[in-house]
Amino acid sequence: xxxxxxxxxxxxxxxxxxxxxxxxxxxxxxxxxxxxxxxxxxxxxxxxxxxxxxxxxxxxxxxxxxxxxxxxxxxxxxxxxxxxxxxxxxxxxxxxxxxxxxxxxxxxxxxxxxxxxxxxxxxxxxxxxxxxxxxxxxxxxxxxxxxxxxxxxxxxxxxxxxxxxxxxxxxxxxxxxxxxxxxxxxxxxxxxxxxxxxxxxxxxxxxxxxxxxxxxxxxxxxxxxxxxxxxxxxxxxxxxxxxxxxxxxxxxxxxxxxxxxxxxxxxxxxxxxxxxxxxxxxxxxxxxxxxxxxxxxxxxxxxxxxxxxxxxxxxxxxxxxxxxxxxxxxxxxxxxxxxxxxxxxxxxxxxxxxxxxxxxxxxxxxxxxxxxxx
Amino acid sequence: xxxxxxxxxxxxxxxxxxxxxxxxxxxxxxxxxxxxxxxxxxxxxxxxxxxxxxxxxxxxxxxxxxxxxxxxxxxxxxxxxxxxxxxxxxxxxxxxxxxxxxxxxxxxxxxxxxxxxxxxxxxxxxxxxxxxxxxxxxxxxxxxxxxxxxxxxxxxxxxxxxxxxxxxxxxxxxxxxxxxxxxxxxxxxxxxxxxxxxxxxxxxxxxxxxxxxxxxxxxxxxxxxxxxxxxxxxxxxxxxxxxxxxxxxxxxxxxxxxxxxxxxxxxxxxxxxxxxxxxxxxxxxxxxxxxxxxxxxxxxxxxxxxxxxxxxxxxxxxxxxxxxxxxxxxxxxxxxxxxxxxxxxxxxxxxxxxxxxxxxxxxxxxxxxxxxxxxxxxxxxxxxxxxxxxxxxxxxxxxxxxxxxxxxxxxxxxxx
Numbered sequence: 203x204x205x206x207x208x209x210x211x212x213x214x215x216x217x218x219x220x221x222x223x224x225x226x227x228x229x230x231x232x233x234x235x236x237x238x239x240x241x242x243x244x245x246x247x248x249x250x251x252x253x254x255x256x257x258x259x260x261x262x263x264x265x266x267x268x269x270x271x272x273x274x275x276x277x278x279x280x281x282x283x284x285x286x287x288x289x290x291x292x293x294x295x296x297x298x299x300x301x302x303x304x305x306x307x308x309x310x311x312x313x314x315x316x317x318x319x320x321x322x323x324x325x326x327x328x329x330x331x332x333x334x335x336x337x338x339x340x341x342x343x344x345x346x347x348x349x350x351x352x353x354x355x356x357x358x359x360x361x362x363x364x365x366x367x368x369x370x371x372x373x374x375x376x377x378x379x380x381x382x383x384x385x386x387x388x389x390x391x392x393x394x395x396x397x398x399x400x401x402x403x404x405x406x407x408x409x410x411x412x413x414x415x416x417x418x419x420x421x422x423x424x425x426x427x428x429x430x431x432x433x434x435x436x437x438x439x440x441x442x443x444x445x446x447x448x449x450x451x452x453x454x455x456x457x458x459x460x461x462x463x464x465x466x467x468x469x470x471x472x473x474x475x476x477x478x479x480x481x482x483x484x485x486x487x488x489x490x491x492x493x494x495x496x497x498x499x500x501x502x503x504x505x506x507x508x509x510x511x512x513x514x515x516x517x518x519x520x521x522x523x524x525x526x527x528x529x530x531x532x533x534x535x536x537x538x539x540x541x542x543x544x545x546x547x548x549x550x551x552x553x554x555x556x557x558x559x560x561x562x563x564x565x566x567x568x569x570x571x572x573x574x575x576x
Numbered sequence: 577x578x579x580x581x582x583x584x585x586x587x588x589x590x591x592x593x594x595x596x597x598x599x600x601x602x603x604x605x606x607x608x609x610x611x612x613x614x615x616x617x618x619x620x621x622x623x624x625x626x627x628x629x630x631x632x633x634x635x636x637x638x639x640x641x642x643x644x645x646x647x648x649x650x651x652x653x654x655x656x657x658x659x660x661x662x663x664x665x666x667x668x669x670x671x672x673x674x675x676x677x678x679x680x681x682x683x684x685x686x687x688x689x690x691x692x693x694x695x696x697x698x699x700x701x702x703x704x705x706x707x708x709x710x711x712x713x714x715x716x717x718x719x720x721x722x723x724x725x726x727x728x729x730x731x732x733x734x735x736x737x738x739x740x741x742x743x744x745x746x747x748x749x750x751x752x753x754x755x756x757x758x759x760x761x762x763x764x765x766x767x768x769x770x771x772x773x774x775x776x777x778x779x780x781x782x783x784x785x786x787x788x789x790x791x792x793x794x795x796x797x798x799x800x801x802x803x804x805x806x807x808x809x810x811x812x813x814x815x816x817x818x819x820x821x822x823x824x825x826x827x828x829x830x831x832x833x834x835x836x837x838x839x840x841x842x843x844x845x846x847x848x849x850x851x852x853x854x855x856x857x858x859x860x861x862x863x864x865x866x867x868x869x870x871x872x873x874x875x876x877x878x879x880x881x882x883x884x885x886x887x888x889x890x891x892x893x894x895x896x897x898x899x900x901x902x903x904x905x906x907x908x909x910x911x912x913x914x915x916x917x918x919x920x921x922x923x924x925x926x927x928x929x930x931x932x933x934x935x936x937x938x939x940x941x942x943x944x945x946x947x948x949x950x951x952x953x954x955x956x957x958x959x960x961x962x963x964x965x966x967x968x969x970x971x972x973x974x975x976x977x978x979x980x981x982x983x984x985x986x987x988x989x990x991x992x
Contacts, residue, residue: 203911212901212975219975247919249976294917321916433974549984570978573967 209432210248218437219253225444232258234443235533236401237380239266239561240431246570248433258440261533262556262563264379264489265403267344267372268295269555269562270531272485274518275372276301279341281514282370283307283315288512289333291326292341294319299558302519307341323348323355323369330359330367339508342369347405349373349497350470353477356499356506368508371498374484376406377414378495382486384422386532397533399443401436402428404458411466415454423452430458477503487521487555488531527554530563537564544568662757667787680763681783684770689746689781697781699746702805707744709736710801718761718795720836722850723926726768729798731855731926732877734776738857739873739929741812741864742804747773749800750784754793765796776855778802804857809868816871817892821960822938824931826859826945827953828852829881830909833923838912845915849908854927859950863931866944872932875925882921882980884930885968895963898980900973902957921970922983932960 226232236242242262245251251260264270276299283290290307297307297319311317316336320326323340330338342352352369359367380400402415407428419426425446429439439457446453456462477500484496499507521527525547526540537543537556547553549565556564665672682690689697713729723731730747737744749769753762773780780800806812832851856875863870872892876884881903885896905920913920927950933941938956945951968980 203907203914206914210974212973215975246978247972248974249970249972249978250974252977253975433976549981569981569984572981573965573969573977573979 206432209430209434211434214434215253215437218434218441222253222258222437222441222444223255225441225448226255226258227448228255228257230257232398232444232447233261233396233533234259234399234401234440235261235263235383235397236436237263237265237376238401238403238406238431239269239559239566240404241401241429241436242266242563242566243561244431244433244436246566249570250433250436251571251574253437254440258444260401260440261397261536262530262566263383263400263533264486264531265345265376265406266556266559266561266563267348267374268299268559269527270374270379270486270488271296271299271343271372271555272487273301273521274485274516276307277305277518278509278514278516279370280305280307280310280315281516282339282508282512283310283317284313285337285512285514287336289316289318289329289336289338290341291318291320291323291329291338293321293343295559295561296341296343298552300552302517323351327355327359327364327367330364334366336366337511338367339512340367340369341372343372345374345376345403345406346409346474349474349478350409350467353470353473356477356503357473359506360503365505368506368511369499370508371478373478373497374486375495375497376403376410377418378492379486379489380415380418381422382489382492382495383532384418384424386534397424398447399425399427399452401439401443402426402454404429404431404435404461407456407458407462407466409467409470411464412454412456412462413464414466419452419454425452425455427455428458428462430461476500486531488528490528522553525554527556527564530554530556537567540564544572660759662753662755662759662762662787664755664787664789667753667785673785677783677785680766681785684766685773685780685783686770687779687781689779690783695782697746697748699781704808705742705806707737707740707742707804707806708801709733710799711736712797712799714794714797715836716794717836717839718765720839720851722832722835723853724765724768725796725798726765727772728853728926729800730769730772730776730778730780731853733800733802734772734778734855734857735875735926735929737802737804738855738860739812739875740804740806741810741860741870741873742806743861744776744778744802744804744855744857747778747780747800747802748782748784749780749798751786752793752797752799753785753787754795755787755790757795762796765798769798772855776857778857807864807868810864810870812864812870812873814872814874814888814891817888817894817932817960818871818934819894819960819962820935821871821932822935822941822956823885823896823898823958823960824933824938824942824945824954824956825881825904826856826929826931826951827927828904828906828909829876829925829928830905830913830920830923832926833880834909834912836924837916845912847908847912849906849912852925852927854950856927856929856950859929859945859948862944862948862951863941867933867937867941869937870931870933870941873929875927875929877926878924879983880920880922880924881928881930882919882968883983885980886966886982888930888932889963889966889968892960893964893966895961895966896958896968897961897971898958898968899971901971902955904953904955921980935959 300306307317326340415426427439427442429435478497479500480494481496481498483491483493485491504510524542526535529535547557552558556562666676711732715725718725734744835849835851838847874884945954970980
């Protein structure tokens with residue numbers, strides 16, 4: 203696989219790992235958060251923790267769209283899927299996510315709902331065209347990465363007069379979530395002190411550009427290094443973060459220059475702005491309600507909004523109180539510090555959000571990292 | 577409904593007492609004239625009393641594909657040139673079924689046991705340890721690059737029997753057909769089974785056919801059961817891996833799973849990959865002859881390499897360290913997995929085996945495998961270690977280390 207294997211090369215990895223060891227000051231601790239689930243996955247899948255010195259620690263952030271979706275939204279999706287004459291389309295890893303009473307879209311499918319796994323929203327639009335007698339709903343979730351395709355699909359449906367297509371919109375935004383984490387105060391009332399810097403998102407940054415993080419970095423005096431999802435990218439970004447911390451800099455640096463520009467993809471941004479607007483507030487699993495942190499369809503496109511088109515009753519139960527997902531998503535606890543971890547909560551039977559998706563901090567740690575458990 | 581793998585029932589610790597020669601003859605009292613008994617003799621599908629056969633004449637008239645129903649000798653009744661379909665009478669125990677069996681199954685599988693048209697196959701066996709395994713086959717699509725459900729249903733069970741070190745001898749085959757299933761397709765599948773059986777040197781000696789109403793099946797399900805005999809001095813079992821043992825694989829992993837996925841509805845990608853579906857009994861014979869002290873053998877089918885290693889770890893109470901660099905994986909499989917967000921270690925194989933043997937025999941086993949057509953890309957990929965946690969660890973290509981865990985549910989593609 204040309205241009206991929208190069209970023210998984212062990213000779214370079216060893217070189218960068220050696221430089222990290224040299225750069226890391228043994229008299230201090232480095233605690234960095236990788237915001238994205240994609241990075242969490244790469245870190246564990248390639249065994250990056252085993253290459254880092256013990257005083258460099260990675261904390262797993264909330265950047266997994268599956269994990270941060272609150273149970274009420276999953277319940278809402280399941281209720282929509284159960285509507286008569288509906289084909290409900292979803293990305294694969296949403297299917298197993300438990301809602302209240304251990305319901306899930308997979309369970310809804312087994313109970314007779316027409317739930318289909320699709321690889322892209324285009325497939326859902328195609329299904330709508332092929333099944334004009336059915337209503338096709340797409341479970342739109344994700345950060346800025348998956349938002350432009352949703353916008354493009356709505357615009358296409360509008361252009362082509364496809365009336366039996368709608369989306370259940372759950373698109374969330376990265377910068378507000380990043381700030382929400384930095385706003386978390388310790389006992390003394392100081393913000394974000396426990397973290398020394400961030401590995402910034404890869405695909406999200408391709409869309410929104412590196413400038414989108416400038417204010418977070420400046421306001422909270424934290425270095426942010428945008429990195430690609432390949433393991434060598436992650437190692438390189440960690441080295442850059444250590445250098446910034448050592449030099450007491452707090453800048454937005456771009457390691458992922460092969461894909462990310464300061465302004466991002468403006469065509470995609472324009473499409474997003476055409477179709478979506480800021481929702482006043484959105485509930486994040488683990489982080490609670492964050493103002494202006496999510497998108498909803500503009501009134502102009504309300505016909506494509508499944509939550510308006512279908513009035514359903516959603517009954518939600520509260521989350522398990524023993525679950526530490528909130529603290530883990532905020533970077534205050536490690537997965538194995540939760541008393542449910544690996545005992546009642548495991549990928550087979552996930553209790554909390556972080557265990558649900560393979561990108562979730564707990565699932566990644568459980569699946570790939572348990573042999574290094576200390 | 578899922579395939580059930582790795583349910584060999586065997587008693588590896590009890591060598592059979594006597595010689596090697598294997599049963600190759602029908603029961604001694606076998607009457608060759610049996611072959612020409614009337615078509616009313618039955619390998620009946622249903623458990624009803626034989627009386628039902630007589631009343632089934634009118635069933636046939638209702639079937640629209642019984643165009644030549646009154647001419648049993650024509651041989652092509654119940655199938656034929658048009659796109660004819662299976663209907664309920666084909667499983668009803670009557671003439672339609674008898675004709676289907678005669679004209680299709682008996683012809684294709686063509687062996688003395690089946691031709692006797694009994695409800696069972698009778699064969700004599702040498703004293704010794706017999707091995708038996710069964711496997712239900714459901715797959716979508718039914719025809720895929722490099723195979724189909726027919727060949728798969730033979731390879732799957734032959735391999736499960738062979739993984740005990742045994743020589744597979746006989747198979748049974750049970751068909752569940754859905755009303756409306758194309759007889760042409762059935763014919764293709766049955767011929768493919770016959771070919772696969774011939775190549776593997778096994779005989780399909782008894783069988784069963786049922787037809788379920790439309791909507792109550794997925795075209796065709798095939799369950800095969802196999803029996804075989806383990807050579808003396810061979811004791812292979814999943815619980816015999818010892819710390820220090822070497823882990824070998826006979827070639828590229830993941831081909832089958834990706835080839836099938838590429839033809840599955842809803843996924844649109846093109847690849848020249850072919851399923852690796854094959855009977856491995858020949859390779860196993862070669863391996864067992866070269867290194868009789870092999871500890872474990874298993875074909876990593878559903879769940880892939882990762883699942884098989886975890887099974888061994890839990891059965892043998894050991895851990896593994898596998899070197900990702902040494903695992904043979906084709907570029908095309910890596911690329912497809914990259915695109916689909918899958919891990920090739922969990923992708924299915926149908927012509928691969930994992931072998932565990934004492935470290936000092938590893939090179940000898942490797943050479944024997946590489947000398948065989950189905951093992952020419954074999955490699956030593958790791959080591960068995962002592963580990964009370966029974967973790968399968970992977971030394972990643974990147975130089976790190978991680979656990980390769982059991983799969984949770986199906987592998988689902990990730991969002992980003």
